[in-house]
Amino acid sequence: MATTTPSPRGANRSLARTCRRGAILLLLSTSAAMHAETSAPPTVELRLQNHLFEPSEIHIPAHTKVRLLIHNLDSTLEEFESWDLNRKKIIFGNHSATVFIGPLAPGTYRFFGEFNPKTALGRLVVQ
Amino acid sequence: MLIDSVIIVLRETLEAAFLLSLLLAMTHFLGMTAPRFRAAVLLGLGGALLFDVTLHAVFDWFGGIGYELANAIVQLLIYCAILAILGLLMRGRRARHRTQTPLRWLMAATVALAITREGAEILQYFSSLTGQTGAISDAITGAVIGAGVGFSAGTLFYYLQLTLGPTRALRTAAILLTLVGGGMCAQATLLLIQADWLPAQAPLWNSSGWLPESSPLGQLLYALIGYEATPSPLVVGIWLASIAIALLVALACRRHAAVNTTAP
Numbered sequence: 001m002a003t004t005t006p007s008p009r010g011a012n013r014s015l016a017r018t019c020r021r022g023a024i025l026l027l028l029s030t031s032a033a034m035h036a037e038t039s040a041p042p043t044v045e046l047r048l049q050n051h052l053f054e055p056s057e058i059h060i061p062a063h064t065k066v067r068l069l070i071h072n073l074d075s076t077l078e079e080f081e082s083w084d085l086n087r088k089k090i091i092f093g094n095h096s097a098t099v100f101i102g103p104l105a106p107g108t109y110r111f112f113g114e115f116n117p118k119t120a121l122g123r124l125v126v127q
Numbered sequence: 128m129l130i131d132s133v134i135i136v137l138r139e140t141l142e143a144a145f146l147l148s149l150l151l152a153m154t155h156f157l158g159m160t161a162p163r164f165r166a167a168v169l170l171g172l173g174g175a176l177l178f179d180v181t182l183h184a185v186f187d188w189f190g191g192i193g194y195e196l197a198n199a200i201v202q203l204l205i206y207c208a209i210l211a212i213l214g215l216l217m218r219g220r221r222a223r224h225r226t227q228t229p230l231r232w233l234m235a236a237t238v239a240l241a242i243t244r245e246g247a248e249i250l251q252y253f254s255s256l257t258g259q260t261g262a263i264s265d266a267i268t269g270a271v272i273g274a275g276v277g278f279s280a281g282t283l284f285y286y287l288q289l290t291l292g293p294t295r296a297l298r299t300a301a302i303l304l305t306l307v308g309g310g311m312c313a314q315a316t317l318l319l320i321q322a323d324w325l326p327a328q329a330p331l332w333n334s335s336g337w338l339p340e341s342s343p344l345g346q347l348l349y350a351l352i353g354y355e356a357t358p359s360p361l362v363v364g365i366w367l368a369s370i371a372i373a374l375l376v377a378l379a380c381r382r383h384a385a386v387n388t389t390a391p
Binding site: 114 | 131135182183186190191192194195251252254255256257258259317320321322323327329335339340341355356357358
């Protein structure tokens with residue numbers, strides 16, 4: 001029985017088809033989860049001064065997205081980081097930065113300044 | 128200060144060293160002339176300076192999420208380079224004369240991008256020490272130690288790969304490269320969630336009980352493959368999709384190569 005070998009043109013079409021499928025797969029995986037926000041989340045402010053977070057303990061409601069506005073009042077930059085919250089962001093000196101957190105289940109989540117981990121420590125209490 | 132510096136620089140160096148050792152092992156087993164990795168390292172260091180400067184300029188863009196966007200773009204560029212490397216690798220031995228040059232360029236570009244990203248973070252750490260004259264010397268010592276440990280680990284990993292046979296080593300390297308690419312996409316997704324460009328969700332699981340991210344192994348796995356103890360469904364979905372795309376690209380290129388080989 002004779003067998004047919006796909007032509008290079010056919011292989012190119014197959015490659016293009018595969019790439020298209022891959023792009024659709026990536027698009028679907030992101031677009032399936034995206035939704036429109038109709039209202040701005042509440043803002044909680046946090047100050048960083050002398051490599052200390054003030055307040056060192058923040059309270060936010062459970063299951064609510066919150067905009068954390070961090071004011072770095074020091075002249076040097078700091079990196080706000082939290083393994084519990086999966087957040088990491090550089091904040092330049094005398095600058096402010098926004099980090100969105102939540103919605104979170106009730107509990108305590110720690111955060112710290114990566115460049116001053118002994119002093120820049122804080123907790124987010126979700127109730 | 129010394130220990131903090133060691134840890135910070137080690138974390139940043141480990142990712143670049145791991146990627147570099149993977150790619151070096153690949154070139155060894157492919158019998159390729161090594162890409163200009165030295166030039167790539169220098170380019171990466173220059174890129175780190177440029178990236179740090181650019182970050183200052185773009186930080187407040189799009190409502191204060193320029194940092195997240197800039198980092199996510201670099202991570203996605205690394206992922207695209209990894210996809211292209213995997214695709215060219217799968218074209219097979221017969222196409223090597225055509226794929227060697229683009230492979231070398233892509234590998235060098237991947238290393239340069241990784242060093243740009245990690246180097247910028249180290250630069251930012253040092254800028255945070257401005258004015259603390261007493262701390263600078265400890266930080267530099269710690270940085271040298273951290274970088275030394277990081278590159279030593281990369282070297283050890285390179286020689287470990289050489290103990291495998293060529294086929295097994297290339298297969299292992301391709302799998303690990305795919306996982307690194309997946310990690311890049313996962314980290315980019317987290318940044319976009321942080322920027323509120325992608326929705327935040329409750330975690331799919333919580334493995335911090337047996338492997339916390341803060342542990343040395345957790346941090347190592349985060350640096351290498353983007354391990355998260357509490358990943359959201361979106362992060363897991365995008366990680367899986369990025370792995371799937373890498374596999375699709377590899378299989379498609381292998382099939383394409385097989386067809387071109389047998390075509391009259």
